[in-house]
Amino acid sequence: MEIKGPYSINGILEVPGDKSISHRSVIISALTRQKIIVDNFLLSQDCMKTLGIMEKLGVRYDLNKTSLLIQGCGIDGFNEPDDVLYVGNSGTTIRLLAGLLCTCSFLSVLSGDPSINNRPMDRIIKPLREMGAEVFGRSGNNKAPLVIFGKEYLKGKTFNLSISSAQVKSCLLFAGMSAEGVTEIRQPSASRDHTERMLEYFGAEIDYSEGNNVKIKKSSLKGRNLYIPGDFSSAAFFIIAALILEDSEIIIKNVGINPTRTYLLEILKKMGGNIEIINCRTTNNEPVADIKVSSSELKATDINEKFMPNIIDEIPILSVACAFASGNTIIKGAKELRVKESDRIKAIVTEFGKIGIKIKENEDGFIIYGNREYDLLQADIESYGDHRIAMALSIAALKGRNKISIKNSGCIDTSFPGFKEKLFSIINLK
Ligand code: S3P
Numbered sequence: 001m002e003i004k005g006p007y008s009i010n011g012i013l014e015v016p017g018d019k020s021i022s023h024r025s026v027i028i029s030a031l032t033r034q035k036i037i038v039d040n041f042l043l044s045q046d047c048m049k050t051l052g053i054m055e056k057l058g059v060r061y062d063l064n065k066t067s068l069l070i071q072g073c074g075i076d077g078f079n080e081p082d083d084v085l086y087v088g089n090s091g092t093t094i095r096l097l098a099g100l101l102c103t104c105s106f107l108s109v110l111s112g113d114p115s116i117n118n119r120p121m122d123r124i125i126k127p128l129r130e131m132g133a134e135v136f137g138r139s140g141n142n143k144a145p146l147v148i149f150g151k152e153y154l155k156g157k158t159f160n161l162s163i164s165s166a167q168v169k170s171c172l173l174f175a176g177m178s179a180e181g182v183t184e185i186r187q188p189s190a191s192r193d194h195t196e197r198m199l200e201y202f203g204a205e206i207d208y209s210e211g212n213n214v215k216i217k218k219s220s221l222k223g224r225n226l227y228i229p230g231d232f233s234s235a236a237f238f239i240i241a242a243l244i245l246e247d248s249e250i251i252i253k254n255v256g257i258n259p260t261r262t263y264l265l266e267i268l269k270k271m272g273g274n275i276e277i278i279n280c281r282t283t284n285n286e287p288v289a290d291i292k293v294s295s296s297e298l299k300a301t302d303i304n305e306k307f308m309p310n311i312i313d314e315i316p317i318l319s320v321a322c323a324f325a326s327g328n329t330i331i332k333g334a335k336e337l338r339v340k341e342s343d344r345i346k347a348i349v350t351e352f353g354k355i356g357i358k359i360k361e362n363e364d365g366f367i368i369y370g371n372r373e374y375d376l377l378q379a380d381i382e383s384y385g386d387h388r389i390a391m392a393l394s395i396a397a398l399k400g401r402n403k404i405s406i407k408n409s410g411c412i413d414t415s416f417p418g419f420k421e422k423l424f425s426i427i428n429l430k
Contacts, residue, residue, distance in 0.1 A: 001390070001394055001405070001406045001409040001420060002403060002404070002405045002406075003394060003397035003398060003400070003403070003404050003406075004400070004401070004402065004403040004404070005397065005398045005399055005400050005401060005429070005430070006245070006246070006398065006399055006400065006401060006429075006430050007245055007398045007427040007428060007429055007430060008245050008246055008247040008248045008295075008427065008428050008430055009238070009241045009242050009245050009248045009250055009398070009426050009427050009428075010247075010248060010249055010250065010426060010428065011250055011251075011425075011426035012250070012251045012253065013238065013250065013251075013252055013253070013422060013426060014230055014252065014253050014254055015230040015231055015234040015235045015238070015252060015255065015416070015422075016040075016042050016043070016044070016066075016230065016231060016234060016416060016417065016418070017040040017041055017042040017066065017228035017229070017230065017231060018042065018194075018228050018229055018230065018231040018232070018233075018256050019042050019044060019046060019047060019092070019231055019233070019234075019415050020092065020166070020192060020194050020231075021194050021198070021228050021229070021256065021286065022038075022041050022042040022044075022047040022050075022228055023046070023047055023050045023090075023092045023093065023096060024096070024170070024194055024195055024198050025038045025041065025068075025070075025198070025226050025228060026038070026047070026050050026051050026054055026059075026061075026068075026070060027050065027054065027096060027097070027100065027174070028195075028198050028199065028202055028221065028223075029070040029072050029223055029226070030054050030057075030059040030070060030072050030073065030078075031072060031074060031075055031177075031221050032072035032074070032202065032221045032222065032223035033072050033073065033074045033077075034072050034222075034223040035069060035070070035071055035072070036069070036070045036072060036223045036224070036225060036226065037067065037068070037069050037225045037226070038067070038068040038069075038070065038225070038226045038227075038228065039066065039067050039068075039225070039226070039227045039228065040066050040067075040227055040228040040229070040230075041063070041066050041067070041068040041228055042066075042228065042231065042415075043063075043066060043417055044413060044414055044415050044416065044417055045088055045089065045090075045413050045414050045417075046088065046089060046090035046092065046093065046414050046415060047090075049086070049087050049088045049090045049093045050087075050090065050092070050093045050096075050097070051063075051068075052086075053081075053085045053086075053087070053093065053097060054070075056081040056082075056083070056085060057078040057079060057081060057104075058073060058077060058078055058079040059071065059072070059073055059077075059078070060073075072223055075100070075103065075104060075178060078104050078106075079106070080106030080107060080108070081106075081108055084109045084110075084111050084145070085097070085108060085109065085110050085111070086111055086112065087110060087111070087112040087116060087144075088112055088113055088116070089112065089113050089115055089116060089341060089385075089411075089414050090112070090116070090414075091116065091119060091167055091340075091341075092167055093112075094110050094112055094116060094121075094144060094146070095121075095124050095167035095168065095170070095171045096167065096170050096171055096174060096195075097110060098110060098121075098124055098125075098128065098135065098146055098148065098171055099124065099128065099170070099171030099172060099173070099174035099175040100174040100175070101148045101150055102128050102131075102133035102134075102135055102148055102150055102151065102154060102175050103133075103150060103151070103152065103154055103174075103175055103177075103178035103179070104150040105150050105151060105152050106150050107147070107148070107149055107150070108147075108148045108150065109145055109146065109147050109148070110144060110145060110146045110148070111144055111145035111146075112144055115341055115342065115385065116144055117138070117143055117144045117145065118143060119143075119144075119339055119340075120142060120143075120339055121137050121141075121142055121143055121144055121146060122137075122140075122141060122142040123163065123165065123168050124167075124168055124171045124172075125137050125141045125142070125146070126141070127157075127159050127161075127168070127172055128171070128172070128175055129141075130157055130159075131154040131155050131156070131157050131172075131175055131176075131179055131183070132151065132153070132154045132155050133148070133151065133154055133175065134148065134149040134150075134151060135147070135148045135149075136148075152178070153179075153180060154175055154176075154178065154179040154180070155179055155180055155181065156176055156179040156180055156181035156182045156183040156184075156217075157179075157183060157184075158182075158183075158184040158185075158186070159172060159183075159184065159185050159186065160186045161185060161186065161187045161188070162188070163187075163188070163336065164187040164188050164189045164190065164191040164212070164309040165187075165191055165309070165336075166191040166192040166193070166194070166195070166260075166309075169185050169187065169191055169195070169214065170195040172185050173185070173195050173196070173199070173206075173214065173216050174195075176216045176217075177199075177204065177216055177218065177219055178218060179218065180218070181217075182215055182216070182217055183215070183216050183217075184213060184214070184215045185213065185214050185215075186212065186213045187212040187213070188212070189212055189306055189307070189308075189309055190211070190212045190260050190309065190310065191212075191260065191309045191310075192258065192260045192261055192309075192310075193208060193214075193258070193260050194258065194286070196208040196214055197258075197285040197286055198226075198284075198285065199216070199219070199221070200285060201224060201284055201285040202221040202222060202223055202224065203219070203220075203221055203222040204216065204219035204221060205217040205218070205219045206219070224284070226284050227283050227284060229254055229255060229256035229283060229286055229288040230252065230253070230254045230255040230256060231255075231256065231415070231416075232255055232256050232257060232258070232261045232262055232264075233261070233313045233314060233388075233415070234415065234416045234419075235252045235255045235291060236264055236314045236317050236318075237317050237391045237392070237394075237395050237416075237419075237423075238250055238252055238293075238423075238426075239252070239264075239268070239273075239275070239291060239293050240268075240317050240318070240320055240321045240395055241395045241398060241423075241427075242293040242294060242295065243268065243273050243274070243275075243293060243294075243295065243296045243298060243321060244295075244298070244320065244321060244324040244395075244399060245295060245398055245399065245427075246295055246430065247295060247430070248293075248294060248295045249292075249293070249294040249295070250292070250293055250294075250426065251290055251291070251292045251293075252290065252291045252293075253290045254288060254290065255288065255289060255290070255291050256286055256287070256288055257277065257280070257287045257288065257289045257291075258286055258287055259287070259310075260309075260310055261310060262310070263307045263310035263311040264311050264314045264318060265277070267301060267303060267311070267318065268298075268318075268321065270301040271296075271298045271299055271300070271301050271321065271325055272296055272297060272298050272299050273293070273296045273298060273321075274293065274294045274295070274296045275291065275292070275293050276291070276292040276293075277289045277290075277291055278290045278291075278292060297326075297372065298321060298322075298324060298325035298326070298370075298372070299325050299326045299327055300322060300325050300326065300327030300328055300329045300370050301329070302330075303329065303330070303331055303332075305332055305333025305334070306333075308333050308334055308336070309336075312334070312336055312337065312340075313388060315331060315334055315337055315344065315348075316344055316347075316348055316388045316389055316391075316392035317388070317391070317392040317395060318331075319331070319348050319352070319359075319366075319368055319392065320392050320395050320396045322368040322370055323352065323357045323359075323368055323370055323371070323374060323396065324370065324371070324372055324374065324399060325370040325372065326370055326371070326372055327370050328367055328368065328369050328370060329367070329368045329370060330365070330367050331365035331366055331367075331368070332362065332364050332365040333364055333365065334364055334365040335363065335364040335365075337365075340386070340388075341384075341385070341386040341387065341388070341389075341411075341414070342384035342385065342386035342389060343384075344386065344388070344389065345361060345362075345364075345365065345366060346361070347382075347384045347386060347389045348366065348389070348392075349361040349366055350382075351381045351382060351389070351393055352368075352396075354377070354379040354381050355376045355377050355379050355381060355393075355396065355397075355400065355404060356374060356375070356376055356377040357369075357374060357376075357396070358371075374399070375400070375401065375402075376396070376397070376399060376400030376401070376402060376404065377400075377402060378402035378403050378404065379402075379404055379405075380405045380407060381393055381404060381405070381406055381407065382406075382407050382408065383406055383407060383408045383409055383411055384408075385408055385411045386411060387411045387412045387413075387414040387415045387416065388415070390406055390408070390409045390411055390412050391412055391416065391419060393406050394406055394409070394419075394420075394423065398427060
């Protein structure tokens with residue numbers, strides 16, 4: 001992708017369906033014995049991997065544009081797959097399905113691309129084994145491919161997680177749904193709660209009313225049709241584009257505003273961002289709204305690391321906002337960024353440096369030296385095959401007068417197919 005600005009951004013738009021909720025809609029619908037219609041399903045590479053794997057397990061579906069019909073077959077309706085289950089780049093697919101497959105009495109193998117097969121899996125393997133699961137991984141049970149000898153009977157257990165991760169929590173909830181007794185997951189701080197909300201909506205015996213903890217018992221599900229709201233993490237790229245570009249105003253309609261995902265809005269408001277949340281409503285147990293944003297003079301603020309899990313996917317694009325704010329921003333407590341689709345700390349620091357944004361790397365984050373007047377340098381920059389790095393850099397490039405080329409931007413399809421077309425349809429050269 002090549003961009004030579006500066007641009008403004010104006011218009012009314014929608015972003016594709018939420019990635020986290022789309023993954024869960026396939027898995028949880030398959031666990032019912034009903035036909036479920038999922039509207040506004042995200043047709044990204046990651047979600048298609050989850051759908052493809054469920055098909056290999058025997059789940060039938062029909063996809064018509066973004067409307068997905070799933071014929072649930074219940075967990076005992078799944079078949080032993082006749083090949084390795086390939087998750088591509090998707091951490092959510094591998095971690096959530098590992099929990100489920102541990103409770104299916106057949107052999108399965110989960111593998112992914114080089115990025116996935118290097119991301120830490122001990123965070124799921126260890127607790128699953130404590131429930132009695134037979135799951136093995138490379139590198140001393142820490143890396144995929146994962147080999148699972150599924151068992152019908154696992155034991156429920158209480159876990160005190162040292163990191164707050166929705167993927168780990170959801171993995172254990174799926175294992176816990178078929179285990180004897182209660183499975184309880186306690187986290188240091190809240191992580192996204194889409195699994196809990198959807199399971200509750202489908203009638204599971206789940207309790208997540210107590211702070212950061214969740215308990216689940218063996219449950220059978222009663223399915224209901226679903227509408228997937230727009231992905232807040234995808235909306236974040238446009239929100240920040242409208243804030244940092246002059247003469248801009250946008251409305252993004254139908255965006256999920258689950259509070260475990262939207263800490264970014266608190267930070268941007270503290271930075272002086274003109275943001276209005278309008279038309280709030282609830283759809284299928286998830287809060288949804290329209291978001292109106294206009295150009296703003298941003299100033300740096302403190303970022304409370306306690307809420308890092310609620311903003312972790314938005315750090316690359318938040319860093320762009322901080323670069324064009326007055327004052328310096330310290331991002332800390334963000335070590336998890338090192339084990340995402342790429343080492344996002346290294347990626348942000350290196351590529352910001354190439355386009356002339358001053359930034360200093362720390363082990364658990366970085367310091368961004370903000371300047372509303374940065375004149376970005378001409379450069380060829382790298383996405384590291386990471387969708388969120390590619391999109392964040394493309395938004396930064398809209399500010400520059402010099403040409404910026406982003407290599408390997410095809411990875412954006414991981415979460416946001418059609419991003420480039422959508423962006424180019426609402427920007428105007430100044
Ligand atoms: C996700 C959870 C988060 C997030 C990822 C999606 C999910 O990962 O970064 O993009 O859908 O559960 P962690 O659970 O590793 O924090």
